[in-house]
Amino acid sequence: MRIATWNVNSLRARLDRTLGVLERWDLDVLAIQETKCRDEQFPVGAFQEAGYEVAHTGLSQWNGVAIASRVGLEDVATSFPGQPGFAKVAKADDDAAASDALLEVEPPVEARAIGATCGGVRVWSLYVPHGRALGDQHYEYKLTWLRNLRDVARNWAAEPDAQVALLGDWNVIPLDTDVYDVADFAGHTHVSQPERDAFAAFAEAGYTEVTREHVPAEHAYTYWDYQRLAFPKNRGLRIDFGWTTPAVAERVRTVTIDREERKGKGASDHVPVILELAD
């Protein structure tokens, strides 16, 4: 079985490239992030014509995650238990906005996680919050989001033979060698110790990050910014990963970062990461 994860940065703008990736890699399952569309805008028909079932959650032009599968798509969950929501909290000196915020009991849960059972594997497509800036409300949201996911993922891994794969855009740079120049990120998100700790905590929950296990090379990037010729200069980041339970990890034969997909007109800023699993 071949499973991949890819942040497409707008599915509608990259539908042809997405269908091309499915065909080129002969994928059984694709976990998609940043579809940037609502459910009713999702091009379901194009996936069906290609032989895939699809599950999607998208609430607005932001976020949006999906799973496409040709090996079954069962027990779809459009969020994980305990997934926190996000809404900017108004400053105390803004009376009108502050009273509005008080009326909002629970901030809305964003479309950043979808799970489905595909060919016996519980697959999650995850788009971890960016964080925006150290100390920002969004940064605290990011840490809570990761902690809550880790807590529930520990339960999913309780059965010794549980087959769970947490795939996606983690928005964390775990190692200094996962970025072209870590000094450029000093004081910014993605490299802070709390973020790195929150990422590494999945190991304590019984998971293995299989993409590094199979692609241990330094500076093996999965993302290059659109700006400042980042790709031609190979100034990238490694932020797309797959944490799996042992029963999945032992099945992984190869992992490939599809660097070619970043080339040419109309590329996403992320590239697919493909996992080949033994039957």
Next chain:
DNA sequence: ATGCCGCGACTCTCGCGA
């Protein structure tokens, strides 16, 4: 060539992203 940011929308500018 891999080339100077791209996408979506309450579009003619802004929010968001890493």
